[in-house]
Amino acid sequence: xxxxxxxxLTLAQLLGGMGLSPELPASSGDSGLTLVFxxxxxxxxxxxxxxxxxxxxxxxxxxxxxxxxxxxxxxxxLRVRTAGTADIGEIVETVTKRGELELCYQYSEPDxxxxxxxATAMAGNKENISGxxxxxxxxxxxxxxxxxxxxxxxxxxxxxxxxxxxNVVNRSFNGENIVGCIAIVLDGDVISVPAVDTVIDTDACxxxxxFDKESAQALAGIIGGGALxxxxxxxxxx
Numbered sequence: 001x002x003x004x005x006x007x008x009l010t011l012a013q014l015l016g017g018m019g020l021s022p023e024l025p026a027s028s029g030d031s032g033l034t035l036v037f038x039x040x041x042x043x044x045x046x047x048x049x050x051x052x053x054x055x056x057x058x059x060x061x062x063x064x065x066x067x068x069x070x071x072x073x074x075x076x077x078l079r080v081r082t083a084g085t086a087d088i089g090e091i092v093e094t095v096t097k098r099g100e101l102e103l104c105y106q107y108s109e110p111d112x113x114x115x116x117x118x119a120t121a122m123a124g125n126k127e128n129i130s131g132x133x134x135x136x137x138x139x140x141x142x143x144x145x146x147x148x149x150x151x152x153x154x155x156x157x158x159x160x161x162x163x164x165x166x167n168v169v170n171r172s173f174n175g176e177n178i179v180g181c182i183a184i185v186l187d188g189d190v191i192s193v194p195a196v197d198t199v200i201d202t203d204a205c206x207x208x209x210x211f212d213k214e215s216a217q218a219l220a221g222i223i224g225g226g227a228l229x230x231x232x233x234x235x236x237x238x
Contacts, residue, residue: 057228069083099186128160134216
């Protein structure tokens with residue numbers, strides 16, 4: 001696909017670190033399970049924001065093919081009812097990820113400690129992203145399917161992405177040309193910094209990694225559902 005940038009990252013970098021609480025079972029069993037989450041914020045939560053968060057989480061879970069019902073409770077919590085043998089770890093990971101995706105560009109050379117400064121070029125919200133798809137290549141070594149995630153831009157997102165790549169091409173520090181980079185940032189953490197050597201004006205970009213179908217769906221669900229207005233933490237499982 002002409003003009004597409006391949007961003008290399010691993011699912012462990014993106015989704016690692018959450019883990020399961022010791023008291024949570026690995027799966028819900030045939031009878032299902034109910035999980036209760038509450039907003040992880042000290043600020044009052046507006047009802048509209050809570051219902052918006054529910055809609056985002058329903059979209060994420062649907063993209064990931066996780067069969068759940070999500071409802072807002074009277075005490076401003078979210079109740080997630082699983083069906084069948086749902087993976088509880090996947091559900092907790094999906095619900096507790098804020099999902100703020102940013103594409104940033106490098107605007108300074110690394111300092112003496114190796115730190116690089118970045119400027120936000122665009123946020124991964126609905127104004128910039130029109131769709132997220134899980135795709136695969138059927139012809140790879142060993143005959144295995146190689147899954148990847150494709151992010152499609154809105155016209156506004158396409159312009160922002162083009163301007164971001166433009167800002168890192170043909171840059172120089174101290175009179176020397178350097179290879180520019182775009183930083184992929186999720187929830188404030190830089191997860192990948194691919195090099196960019198040409199301006200990219202395209203409707204989409206793709207994220208490659210060591211993905212199987214399930215892990216690609218997990219990433220697509222977080223990006224495609226959009227960022228939550230606040231984080232959640234689990235408070236009860238039944």
